[in-house]
Amino acid sequence: MILFRCDSVYQLMNAIQIKMTLLKDESADLLLSDHTNFDPLIPALQESGIFEEVKRLYSKKKADEYWTYTKEERKNISRHPQKYVDMTVFDKEYTEFYISFETAYAKLMYYAMVKKGMHPKVHLFEDGMATYVCDVNKRCMEDGMDHESYKEDKFIENIERLLLYNPALFTGEKMPFPIEKIPAIDYKNKEVKDIFHHIFGEAKLPKQKFIFLEEAFFDDKIPSNDLELVLRIAEIVGKDQMIIKLHPRNKVNRFKEYGFQTMEHTQVPWEITLMDEDITDKILFTVSSNASITSKLIFEKNMNVIMLYRMFTGKTWLMGNANFSLYHERSIKEFNKDRKNIYCPHSFDEMGEILKYIEGVEKIERRS
Known part of the structure; x- marks a missing residue:
């Protein structure tokens, strides 16, 4: 029996796609955590019959608390995970465990299953850019757990595979x-x-x-110049022609006081909109958001994306990752093979030339 665990709507979309394609003849349960409010989606999920059972997991508090403990306390928690995680969700014999990112709590869940006598194989699956640049082994060494005590059941030794929409982009x-x-x-x-x-x-x-795709710099308290970039872009393209897609984690609308229109948060994922619409008559701006390239990544549909990370002055943990630049280089090479889809200007002058070029491409595509 397969168990999927999801923390976000994007993870849920990918779990559904994996189940409907790679595992269409397999029985699987779905576990939805309280990191996201999944309540509005549960009735339709149950009606769809994609998963045999849809369960809830209330883990966010414990997941956050884990990192407040000392290294020795975390080691003890990992030795007795059945005392820390919700064991009621393991009411069946699970042989496969699908998780989108190997968070500490997900690893504790795996070890809790081991303690219960299960020996599940772990399958990691797509969760945006972080999945493409991650170092699972390093993260296991830094999580404070006593992995070695599990011997042949050690987490990293039981990862069966990593599932990505585009394996060629992996730079971890x-x-x-x-x-x-x-x-x-x-x-x-x-x-x-x-x-x-x-x-x-x-x-x-x-x-x-x-459309400017905001990232979570503000919520993460990362000093950045993203607002200044937006203001300069508005001077070039016109504020009335521009809208901001706010990041779900940012609770403050920083753009409203400057007169910008913003897209309201809805339960409908951005990816569903991309699935339905031709986005080639739009131009997406972002610093480095992976949401800007999902049109090509998960649907293989063309787009026009201007990434501003070369003009960005902040420093995120992803940008600090040595594999970040390589991931973007590979994305540009891969997605620009047949048509220019991604642009990465170094300056506003270069951005102006890019906008003229895209306008010319649009005219050609409209005529063809």
């Missing part, structure tokens, strides 16, 4: 397990689209031509 450290492809979501297939619409709903793109 060499893994002792294979990296395999998740099939692109078939947006032309009405049956597939109907399933995603039934679960997540539908949403339209805004009328504005230019």
Whole structure:
């Protein structure tokens, strides 16, 4: 029996895609944590029949608390995980455990299953940019757990594979397990689209031509110049032609006082909008958000993205990762093979030239 665990709507979308394609003949349960409010989605998920059972996991408090303990306390927790995690969710014999990112709590869940006599194989799956630049072995060495005490059941020794939409983009450290492809979501297939619409709903793109995808720098308390970048872009393209897609974690709308229009938070994932709409008549701006390239990544649909990380003055943990630049270099090379989809200017002058170029491409594509 398979158990999927999801913390976000994007993870849930990917779990559904994996289940409907790679595991369509397998029985699987779904575990939804309280890191996201999944309540509105649960009735439709249950009706869809994709998963045999949809369960809830209330783990956020314990997941956050784990990092407040000393290294020795964390080691003791890992030796007795059944005292820390919710054991009631393991009411079946699970042989496969699908998790999107190997968080500390997810690893404790794995060890709790081991303590209960299960020996599940772990499958890691797509969760945006972090999945492509991660070093699972290093993260295991830094989590404070006593992995060695589990011997042949050690977490990293039981990872079966990593599932990504585009394995060629992986720039993390060499893994002792294979990296395999998740099939692109078939947006032309009405049956597939109907399933995603039934679960997540539908949403339209805004009328504005230019969309800026905010990132969580403000919520993460990372000093940055993203607001200054937005103000300069507005001077170039016109504020009335621009809209801001706020990051879900940022509770403060920093752009409203400057007169910017913003996209409201909804339960419908950005990816569902991309599935339904042709985005080539829009131009997306972002510093480094992976949401800007998901059109190409998970649907293989063209887009126009201007990434501003070369003009960004802040420092995030991802940008500090040695594999960050390589990931973006590979993304540009991969997604610009047949058509220019991603641009990375060094200056506003270069950005102006890029905008002129995109305008010319749009005219050609409209005529063809």
